[in-house]
Amino acid sequence: MKQGFRQTMAWLHTWVGLLSGAVLYFVFVTGTAGYFQIEISRWMRPELPLASPVPALSDMLREADRHLRREAAAAEWWSIELPLGRHGHDLRVSWSDGGAQGETRTHTRVIDWDTGLFREPPTARATGGGHALYVMHYRLHYVPRGVSVAIVGVCSMFLLVAIVSGLVVHRKILADLFTFRRGSGQRAWLDAHNIASVLALPFIVMITCSGLVFKMEDFLPAARGPLYGHEHRLLGAELYPQFGQPRPAHRAAGMLPLEHFVPEVRQHWGARAAPRRIRVINPGDAAARIEFWHAGTGTIRQEAREKLNFNAIDGRLLERITDTRSAPILAESTMAGLHEGLFAGPVLRWLYFGSGLLGCVMIATGLVLWSVKRRAKARPGSGRPFGHDLMERLNIGTIVGLPIAVAVYFWSNRILPVDLPNRAAWEMHSLFIGWSLMFGYVLVRPAPRGWAETLGIAAGAFGLLPVLNALTTSKHLGVTLAAGDWELAGFDLTVLALAVIFGATAVKVSMSMRAGHPMRRNIVLIPDAGRKVG
Amino acid sequence: MRPLSAAYRWSVVSRFVAAIAGGYGLAWLFTAVLALLLRDVWSMPRIDAMLTATMSGLLVYAVVIIAVFRARSATRAWGGLAIAAGPLALVFLYAGTHT
Numbered sequence A: 001m002k003q004g005f006r007q008t009m010a011w012l013h014t015w016v017g018l019l020s021g022a023v024l025y026f027v028f029v030t031g032t033a034g035y036f037q038i039e040i041s042r043w044m045r046p047e048l049p050l051a052s053p054v055p056a057l058s059d060m061l062r063e064a065d066r067h068l069r070r071e072a073a074a075a076e077w078w079s080i081e082l083p084l085g086r087h088g089h090d091l092r093v094s095w096s097d098g099g100a101q102g103e104t105r106t107h108t109r110v111i112d113w114d115t116g117l118f119r120e121p122p123t124a125r126a127t128g129g130g131h132a133l134y135v136m137h138y139r140l141h142y143v144p145r146g147v148s149v150a151i152v153g154v155c156s157m158f159l160l161v162a163i164v165s166g167l168v169v170h171r172k173i174l175a176d177l178f179t180f181r182r183g184s185g186q187r188a189w190l191d192a193h194n195i196a197s198v199l200a201l202p203f204i205v206m207i208t209c210s211g212l213v214f215k216m217e218d219f220l221p222a223a224r225g226p227l228y229g230h231e232h233r234l235l236g237a238e239l240y241p242q243f244g245q246p247r248p249a250h251r252a253a254g255m256l257p258l259e260h261f262v263p264e265v266r267q268h269w270g271a272r273a274a275p276r277r278i279r280v281i282n283p284g285d286a287a288a289r290i291e292f293w294h295a296g297t298g299t300i301r302q303e304a305r306e307k308l309n310f311n312a313i314d315g316r317l318l319e320r321i322t323d324t325r326s327a328p329i330l331a332e333s334t335m336a337g338l339h340e341g342l343f344a345g346p347v348l349r350w351l352y353f354g355s356g357l358l359g360c361v362m363i364a365t366g367l368v369l370w371s372v373k374r375r376a377k378a379r380p381g382s383g384r385p386f387g388h389d390l391m392e393r394l395n396i397g398t399i400v401g402l403p404i405a406v407a408v409y410f411w412s413n414r415i416l417p418v419d420l421p422n423r424a425a426w427e428m429h430s431l432f433i434g435w436s437l438m439f440g441y442v443l444v445r446p447a448p449r450g451w452a453e454t455l456g457i458a459a460g461a462f463g464l465l466p467v468l469n470a471l472t473t474s475k476h477l478g479v480t481l482a483a484g485d486w487e488l489a490g491f492d493l494t495v496l497a498l499a500v501i502f503g504a505t506a507v508k509v510s511m512s513m514r515a516g517h518p519m520r521r522n523i524v525l526i527p528d529a530g531r532k533v534g
Numbered sequence B: 001m002r003p004l005s006a007a008y009r010w011s012v013v014s015r016f017v018a019a020i021a022g023g024y025g026l027a028w029l030f031t032a033v034l035a036l037l038l039r040d041v042w043s044m045p046r047i048d049a050m051l052t053a054t055m056s057g058l059l060v061y062a063v064v065i066i067a068v069f070r071a072r073s074a075t076r077a078w079g080g081l082a083i084a085a086g087p088l089a090l091v092f093l094y095a096g097t098h099t
Helices: A005-034 A037-043 A057-071 A129-139 A145-169 A173-177 A186-199 A201-214 A224-228 A232-239 A258-269 A327-340 A346-377 A386-399 A401-415 A423-444 A447-463 A465-472 A477-483 A486-514 B006-040 B046-070 B074-098
Strands: A077-081 A092-098 A104-112 A117-119 A275-281 A289-294 A307-311 A317-321
Touching: A005 A037, A005 A129, A005 A145, A005 A346, A005 A386, A005 A401, A005 B046, A037 A129, A037 A486, A057 A077, A057 A092, A057 A104, A057 A117, A057 A258, A057 A275, A129 A145, A129 A423, A145 A201, A145 B006, A145 B046, A186 A201, A186 A346, A201 A327, A201 A346, A201 B046, A224 A232, A224 B006, A224 B046, A224 B074, A232 B046, A258 A275, A258 A289, A258 A307, A258 A317, A327 B046, A346 A386, A386 A401, A386 A423, A386 A447, A401 A423, A401 A447, A401 A465, A401 A486, A423 A447, A447 A465, A447 A486, A465 A477, A465 A486, A477 A486, B006 B046, B006 B074, B046 B074
Parallel strands: none
Antiparallel strands: A077 A092, A077 A275, A092 A104, A104 A117, A275 A289, A289 A307, A307 A317
16 A cells, blocks of 8 residues: 555554444444343343352252252253352252153252252243343344354454554554543544553453454364364364263162262362262262363363263262363363353453443444544535435444343333243344334434434433332342342442443533534544545 | 545455455465364374364464555455465365375
8 A cells, every 4th residue: 555554554443443343332232241141131030039148069969969869869860050150049950761762851950048948940031131142242133143153253353453453553552541632522532442442452352362263163164174074073072072971780889979079079170160060970870970060160261171070989080071181272262261251250250341341432432433533524514425424323323222222122021021922032122123213213313412312312221220120020129239139239230320321421412512513623643544545 | 535536446345355255265275274284294183283273264364354455456465365375275285185
């Protein structure tokens, strides 16, 4: 290109950001919500009991062991899911009967913490919960899998390019971090974009790279064909190995109690580690095996790959699966673990959430900056080109419309009839119907006014959620705060905080609207990114 | 603002196609060739070869996108892609017939 490297990179930063901004914003909003998917899912199933303190691992195993030995002595397998790490609040046991004609039945029981007895799992309304939001951040919605892989993959690649080119453009990273010239129109938007980007830079770099690595086998499956040919299945088996399942010896034998294995599991995984699931194969048989699956606490690496396999009769460790078996596997597992953040405790989880929000702000201010610069450049009195006006309206529909749509998703969870067929799907339809309505709204409203009005709607949609919750369920702030259930209370408090942010922004925008156009002044600070590059 | 010429607009479109599709193709070829090299020349277990090659391929994709926009013209960008892809394709075809 004719101009220098920095000008080229400024141009690239602008256009790559503009092309991928809307998709990346969607990915960041839904992915950030995903860091609290378990808490969101609990809020969306208000029929479930409040949180109770989780007993010690050995105590839980003793209860589960006793119940299974009594109720499922002849089962083919037992499975015990533990409420440890990021795995909910239920102590859940299930087992499978080998039926006479090969038909198997699986039974599931959940402990009732009040009585200490196992019972049928409690039922709750059908909902996609926080998990559905989380899945959307890579799977999108209403599109085939291949399409979502390509769109999210290419946009993530563009984000990586935008990071590199953005760094080239803004050499003075540290100075930018402490620079905010408020109230000066375009320059304030630029500073806001810089501050959000630089503050969250380590997170953004990490989350972009790790997201690409996480999904690389879907996005760039180039090595699979040459290396594996028709043996596609072996790829999964080599990446996520499973233990062999021995046939029963059909000879009864006394199994060691489950809690017997806890010290040795801790010895292998560290004191802070815990199992997420325990599987017993051939219980009560001479060929009985016990598998411990890691819960992801106390390690950054992805939990799914750490497993221990014991002989249940004599307690010998038979086999250990770990992701430290080679450097590439360890690298991939660490990237995946960093992306998921399952290892993060409450403080780190809030840091993930906050960094994710900063990422949303970075993308939003970047998109706004594009419009503001175009508007500043338009000749006075000549009116704005149709395309620029449309872009700004679409920006409003994306940046403010999407959070409103997420709020609509939560509203639909409380308002849709509990026995509605396909209820979970309709919650998701509500999100997209709400989003479409917001796009319709901003297309008929003048652009600057549209900002203030939609921000006000967003404040209302989030701020009234705790009220709606109190009117429709018994798990509202009055109850959850009193019981000290901070996860459930945290949802209501977080949406209130979001409402305050949206409300304050709405007030700010409408005030500067009255004082004259907020983004009118024309100050160009970076090498002109809109200039012709050939 | 000066109106942009049609030729300029097309050269930008051409660059984006080169970056997205051309870059993907080059990353694909690079990944496949590196995977085979790692397995056959370096005797890496194939799961390790696959992970290493694919992670490197992602990096190549990002670098190629930037290089395409760094190039002096869209034509030169396409030329660069072809020059890089040629030897990789030859190695890939050779390896395909000899393994």
